[in-house]
Amino acid sequence: MNAMVKNVGLFAIVGVLILLTGFLQSWNAAVLILNMGLISAIMALGVNLQWGFAGLFNIGVMGFVALGGLATVLVSMPPTEGAFAAGGVRVVLALVLGAATITAAVLIHGAMQKGWLRTAAMIVLLVVGFFVYRAVLDPGVAAIEAIDPAATGYLGGLGLPVLIAWPVGGLFAAGAAWLIGKTALGLRSDYLAIATLGIAEIIIAVMKNEDWLSRGVKNVIGIPRPVPYEIDLQGDPGFVERAAGLGLDPVMASTLYVKLLYAGLFLTVLVLLLWMAQRALASPWGRMLRAIRDNEVAAEAMGKDVKRRHLQVFILGSAICGIAGAMMTTLDSQLTPSSYQPLRFTFLVWVMVIVGGSGNNFGAVLGGFLIWFLWVQVEPMGRLLMDVITAGMTDGYWLKVHLLESAAHMRLFTMGLVLLLVLRFNPRGLIPEK
Amino acid sequence: MDFLNAIVALANYVLVPGIAYGSQLALGALGVTLIYGILRFSNFAHGDTMAFGAMVTVLLTWWFQSMGVSLGPLPTALLALPFGVLGCVFMLLATDRAVYRFYREKKAKPVILVIVSMGVMFIMNGIVRFIVGPDDQQFLDGERFLISARTFKEMTGLNEGLAIKSTQAITLVTAIVVVALLFWFLNRTRAGKSMRAYSDNEDLALLSGVNPERVVMLTWIIVAALATIAGVLYGLDKSFKPFTYFQLLLPIFASAIVGGLGNPLGAIAGGFVIAFSEVTITYAWKKVLGYLMPDNLAPDGLVQLLSTDYKFAVSFVILLIVLLFKPTGLFKGQSV
Numbered sequence: 038m039n040a041m042v043k044n045v046g047l048f049a050i051v052g053v054l055i056l057l058t059g060f061l062q063s064w065n066a067a068v069l070i071l072n073m074g075l076i077s078a079i080m081a082l083g084v085n086l087q088w089g090f091a092g093l094f095n096i097g098v099m100g101f102v103a104l105g106g107l108a109t110v111l112v113s114m115p116p117t118e119g120a121f122a123a124g125g126v127r128v129v130l131a132l133v134l135g136a137a138t139i140t141a142a143v144l145i146h147g148a149m150q151k152g153w154l155r156t157a158a159m160i161v162l163l164v165v166g167f168f169v170y171r172a173v174l175d176p177g178v179a180a181i182e183a184i185d186p187a188a189t190g191y192l193g194g195l196g197l198p199v200l201i202a203w204p205v206g207g208l209f210a211a212g213a214a215w216l217i218g219k220t221a222l223g224l225r226s227d228y229l230a231i232a233t234l235g236i237a238e239i240i241i242a243v244m245k246n247e248d249w250l251s252r253g254v255k256n257v258i259g260i261p262r263p264v265p266y267e268i269d270l271q272g273d274p275g276f277v278e279r280a281a282g283l284g285l286d287p288v289m290a291s292t293l294y295v296k297l298l299y300a301g302l303f304l305t306v307l308v309l310l311l312w313m314a315q316r317a318l319a320s321p322w323g324r325m326l327r328a329i330r331d332n333e334v335a336a337e338a339m340g341k342d343v344k345r346r347h348l349q350v351f352i353l354g355s356a357i358c359g360i361a362g363a364m365m366t367t368l369d370s371q372l373t374p375s376s377y378q379p380l381r382f383t384f385l386v387w388v389m390v391i392v393g394g395s396g397n398n399f400g401a402v403l404g405g406f407l408i409w410f411l412w413v414q415v416e417p418m419g420r421l422l423m424d425v426i427t428a429g430m431t432d433g434y435w436l437k438v439h440l441l442e443s444a445a446h447m448r449l450f451t452m453g454l455v456l457l458l459v460l461r462f463n464p465r466g467l468i469p470e471k
Numbered sequence: 472m473d474f475l476n477a478i479v480a481l482a483n484y485v486l487v488p489g490i491a492y493g494s495q496l497a498l499g500a501l502g503v504t505l506i507y508g509i510l511r512f513s514n515f516a517h518g519d520t521m522a523f524g525a526m527v528t529v530l531l532t533w534w535f536q537s538m539g540v541s542l543g544p545l546p547t548a549l550l551a552l553p554f555g556v557l558g559c560v561f562m563l564l565a566t567d568r569a570v571y572r573f574y575r576e577k578k579a580k581p582v583i584l585v586i587v588s589m590g591v592m593f594i595m596n597g598i599v600r601f602i603v604g605p606d607d608q609q610f611l612d613g614e615r616f617l618i619s620a621r622t623f624k625e626m627t628g629l630n631e632g633l634a635i636k637s638t639q640a641i642t643l644v645t646a647i648v649v650v651a652l653l654f655w656f657l658n659r660t661r662a663g664k665s666m667r668a669y670s671d672n673e674d675l676a677l678l679s680g681v682n683p684e685r686v687v688m689l690t691w692i693i694v695a696a697l698a699t700i701a702g703v704l705y706g707l708d709k710s711f712k713p714f715t716y717f718q719l720l721l722p723i724f725a726s727a728i729v730g731g732l733g734n735p736l737g738a739i740a741g742g743f744v745i746a747f748s749e750v751t752i753t754y755a756w757k758k759v760l761g762y763l764m765p766d767n768l769a770p771d772g773l774v775q776l777l778s779t780d781y782k783f784a785v786s787f788v789i790l791l792i793v794l795l796f797k798p799t800g801l802f803k804g805q806s807v
Contacts, residue, residue, distance in 0.1 A: 094582055096589075167776075175772075220791060226582045227513040228794060231724045235787035238721060246780050380596070380717070384589055391586065446600035453593025457570060460587055 044399060044468050051406045058414070065289075068296040070413055075303035076365050078405030081389040082307075082314055083357030085401035088390060089470065090323060091350040092330035094226045097217070097233030099382035100240035101355045104213055105206030105362025106372050107244060110257045112202035114194030120181050125192055127177025128249060131170050138166025181249040191252045199261050203306070203363045210359025211352045213240070218351045222344065237383065244374040257372040264298040267291040299368055306364065307402070310357060314398045326350060327396075358386075380449065385412060388456045394466025403468055411455070412448060419447030472629070477762035479631040483620070484758075489743075489750040491639040491708055494646035497742030498701035499719060500726035501653065501735055502694045508670040508733035509690040510571070512584035517698060517723065519595035522716035523562055524699025525706045526599050528555030532610045544614040546638070552703055559695040566591055567691050575687070592717075599713045608711040613637065631758075638707040649700055650739060653693070657735065662689055670733065718783075722749070725786040729793045731800025740801060748789055749782040 055074070059067035080098060087093040142159050149155040182190045213236070221232035244251045251257065270276045270291035280290030317323050329336040329343050337343050366372050385408065393404020423444040430437040459466065499521060506514045514520075531551035541547050570591060574584055617640045620632025657663040662685075668676040669686045677683060702716060709715070726745045730737025755773035764770070777785065793800060 092582075094585070220795060224794060224798070227585060228728070228798075230513065230585065231721070231728065232787075232791065232794070235721055235725075235783065235790065238718075238783045239781075239787055242780050242784060246778055380593070384593065387586070387589065388593075443601045443604065446597055446605070448597070449593045450597025450601065453590045453595075453597060456590035456593065457587065460583070460590065461570075461573060464583075 044403075047403055047467055048406075051403065051410065054410055055406075058410075065292055065296065066413075068293060068300060070410055072296060072299050072303060072368060073365075073413075074406040074409045075300065075307050076361050076368070077386070077389060077409040078402040079303075079307055079310060079361040079364070080358050080386045081393060081401040081405040082310055082398060083354040083361065084386050084390045085354075085393075085395060085398060086314060086317075086350055086357065087354035088387075089396035089401065090318065090326045090330065091347060092226075093222075093347060093351055093354075094230045095233045095351065095354065096230050096379075096383050096387070097235075097237035098358050098386050099377050099379050100233075100237030101210040101213065101358035102362030102365065102382050103237075103240050103244060103374070103377050104209040105203075105359035105364070106366035107251055108206035108209045108359070109199060109202040109260055109363045109366040110251060110372050111194045112197050112205050113199035113261045114257060115196045117181075117184060117189040117191060117193035120184050120189070120192050123184060124177030124180035124249070127173055128181070128192075131174035131177065134166070134173060135170045138163060138170065141166070178247075178249045186255075189252075190255070191249050191257075198263070199367055200263050200302075202367065203360050206363025207356040207360040210362070211356040214352045214355035215348070218348045222347050222351060234379070234383075237379065241374060241377050244372075244377075251372060251374060254375055256374070258370070260366065260370045260372065262370060263302065263367065264295050267295055270294060303364060303368075306360065310360075311398055311402060318398060322346075385452065388452050390466075391456060392459045392466060394468040394470065396470030397466070397468050400466050400468035400470075404466070407467075408452070408455075411451065415448050415451045416445055419444040419451075422447075473762040476629055476631045477759050479623075479627075479629055479633050480758050480762065483631065483633045485747075485750050485754055487633075487635055487639055489747045491636075491642045492750065493743035493746030494642050495701050495705045495708065495742075496719075496722055496726045496746050497739040498646055498649065498697050498704070499723040500730065500738035500742050501650075502697040502701070503723055503727040504730070504733055504735060504738040505690055505694055505697070507727070509666060509686060510575070510584070512581045512588065513724065513732075515585060515588045515720065516592040516595055517694075518716045518718070518720040519592050519599065519713075520559065520563065520695070520698040521702030521705070521719070522599045522713045523595050523702075524555050524559035524695065525702030525711055525716070526603050526713075527558035528552055528699065528703045529603065529608055529610045529706065529711055531555060536610075536612065542613065544637070546611055546613045546641070546707055548610055548703055548707055549641070552700065555703060556696045556699045559699040560692050562595075563691045563695045564688065567687065596713065596717065603713070605713055608706075610711060611638065611707050636708070638704075642704045642708055645700060645704060649697070653697075653735065656693075666690065721783055722746075722786040725790040728790055729800055731802040734800065734802045737800050737802035744801070745786045745789060749785045752776045752785050753779045753782050 051074075055067050055071055058070060080102065083101075084095065084098060087095050142162055145155065145159055145162065149158065181192060184190055217233065217236050221229050224232065245253050247253065248255065267288075268291075271287045276291070276294075277287045280287050283290070285293075325336070325341055326346055328339075329341060329346055333343055386405075389404035389408040390401050391404070392408055393402070394400025420441070423440045427437040427440050499517065502520070503514060503517050506512070506517070528548055528551045531554050532546075532548045535541070535547050535551055540550065542550055570587060571584070574587060614637050617635040617637050618633065620634040623633045624630070655663075657667055665676065665681045666686050666689060668679065669681055669683065673683075676686075705716075705719070722745050726741035727738050728741070729744055730739070730741030753775065755775040757770055757772065757774050760770050760774055
């Protein structure tokens with residue numbers, strides 16, 4: 038019971054912090070923190086599933102989040118007029134050829150005897166396959182990118198409602214996780230870490246460069262929303278009247294209303310996933326995962342299929358990160374591939390899981406909210422601190438100018454410090470595993 | 472003549488940059504591999520250690536420049552380099568004392584140390600950004616070129632020029648000197664031998680009276696020197712920007728793993744394998760092929776296999792192939 042009170046208290050503290058933001062700064066900022074906190078909590082749930090349940094060291098979270106974002110574009114944007122006819126067929130054909138080449142290489146590897154002949158055959162096949170792939174792909178890409186490059190220049194999406202993109206984002210991430218898991222899960226933990234780190238960078242590189250797919254660094258803006266637009270609400274006399282009844286001006290009321298609708302959607306997803314994760318944790322499957330985590334050799338000796346369980350949980354955790362990524366892109370209404378930074382999207386999520394308590398779903402959720410709050414609020418706090426430190430210095434003194442300018446970089450330092458302190462003094466996190 | 476032109480173009484765009492980049496990667500990978508061999512974890516803070524050492528050097532270089540101290544044709548940064556190394560040594564020893572030692576004494580699992588190194592990475596990254604900011608910094612002075620493309624063309628009468636930047640020459644010379652010193656130290660001195668013994672078999676080394684704390688301290692000192700030198704050379708050759716050092720982490724780890732983690736010789740070989748694959752696969756071969764092939768067969772496009780932004784993908788794919796087919800790396804590294 039005591040632990041229960043403590044946990045509720047911890048969540049209440051985070052709630053109070055967000056409310057304080059509302060009273061002291063602005064309610065828009067507070068609800069934005071809440072929204073991003075919900076998304077961060079979902080990402081932390083995904084990583085907790087992999088690390089906390091199964092001890093898998095995945096530092097490619099950024100890649101799965103980005104795949105979710107890509108799904109939003111591919112599902113919800115309207116298709117570009119004539120793009121598919123111009124080059125879509127070629128592109129699809131090229132992708133199929135590319136996949137076929139790799140499959141053939143894998144088959145050769147399995148079918149032929151080990152030796153230089155097999156190596157040579159595989160190299161020849163891959164090289165020839167690569168050139169055929171490029172020969173088919175390149176004209177198609179050029180044709181698609183030539184269609185009104187300033188506005189579109191990409192295939193576009195399917196024009197479906199954006200909410201469908203959330204599960205699809207999860208599927209995309211799950212597919213990528215399956216590929217990675219098949220190749221890299223047998224490796225030692227550090228190697229899996231490097232492999233996932235690399236995959237994430239590659240996914241971002243693809244999204245930045247393949248303009249036909251995601252418009253690259255030109256970004257996709259104006260992704261359809263699942264909630265009404267502020268401008269429509271402000272034009273709706275009924276809404277303005279109700280806002281006035283609450284004593285709010287229409288602009289403020291509409292922005293808050295939209296954000297709260299998002300918060301409701303995100304909360305639904307979080308609660309659903311949390312419920313599922315809790316059920317999984319308590320199920321025989323969850324117990325088996327923890328047994329594998331704690332002693333892989335013993336679990337294997339008991340006849341548990343370690344590799345399959347690892348693959349399963351890796352896919353599930355990555356899918357959750359993909360869902361969170363799709364939700365985040367929906368909230369932003371735009372996809373900006375260059376904004377995906379590993380420090381922000383991979384390592385910060387790790388800090389959330391470790392600080393919150395790895396192995397405990399509620400811990401991960403708490404960590405998601407708390408660390409996101411810190412991430413946002415450290416900057417103004419740092420500025421305040423610097424103001425205090427430099428108060429005695431004359432204006433324009435180089436050190437004062439430098440300190441004030443650098444306050445923005447306090448973030449990373451604080452996150453590292455929090456992570457190290459928790460690891461040292463409270464390694465099980467705020468809400469430890471039972 | 473065309474054949475010579477092709478060779479010169481190849482040297483200018485592939486060989487020379489590849490050798491310079493390979494040396495930088497090799498020095499970085501040596502640091503990663505030493506930490507792995509002695510301290511037995513993958514240090515994710517290594518990229519930011521490089522940035523820290525390079526930052527100290529950059530600041531001192533600016534100070535020397537403002538005082539009018541210079542090395543003539545050589546970059547002033549070389550003068551500041553020893554002090555940069557000292558700064559980095561101090562930083563790493565302090566980090567070890569404050570952070571890593573606790574986990575070493577507890578005999579924590581390697582993966583915990585990796586997560587700890589993530590925290591150190593955040594802090595170092597924050598410190599570097601706090602002190603010099605996240606932007607590009609220039610600190611190169613002295614002669615720009617050893618041979619410029621124009622002099623080369625005048626000398627040989629070829630169409631193609633071969634430019635060798637002085638920083639590329641300095642990179643290679645420094646790397647050779649550093650590697651020679653390192654191997655002399657590891658193979659010939661008593662301290663170096665005790666390090667290797669500790670890396671090969673910890674228990675046996677302890678029984679033979681090797682002092683583990685001394686070995687660890689030596690390792691950090693050597694790693695600091697390697698990281699700073701690699702960071703400064705990369706900064707001189709390209710430019711100093713804190714974030715690029717973080718991104719170097721992937722090719723550096725790829726080099727160390729491809730060579731065989733824990734094996735210094737492998738780290739060097741891995742560095743060059745990764746560097747040359749990146750450069751050759753992202754280079755537009757049009758010019759070279761244009762010289763080599765008969766006119767009617769000369770290629771129309773750029774003949775670039777992958778665009779330059781995919782260079783990370785190249786190091787990654789090589790890494791994956793090695794991990795799948797030869798998990799201990801090209802040279803025998805430590806277990807899988």
